[in-house]
Amino acid sequence: YEYLDDEIVDHDQRDRIHAHLDECGPCLKKYGLEEAVRSLVRRSCAEHAPVDLRVRVLARITEVRATLRATIVDPGGPLG
Secondary structure (H helix, E strand, C coil): CCCCCCCCCCHHHHHHHHHHHHHCHHHHHHHHHHHHHHHHHHHHCCCCCCHHHHHHHHHHHHHHHHHHHHHHHCCCCCCC
16 A cells, blocks of 8 residues: 555655555456556545544554554554
């Protein structure tokens, strides 16, 4: 999602992900689907979410990202 949101500041990591997407059809397909969904949501949602909902969603995203990072660093971790 950081790649999708253009939030990756490490150029090497961004290049590796880009190269992977060029070579991996299933990942490219998933990337394209995520990109299409985000585009649809952006076009369809004119209203802003309530602040408390936004805070809860962002907190959950942070939790999921931390879990994924921990799993990548320690494949035997909670999801491995």
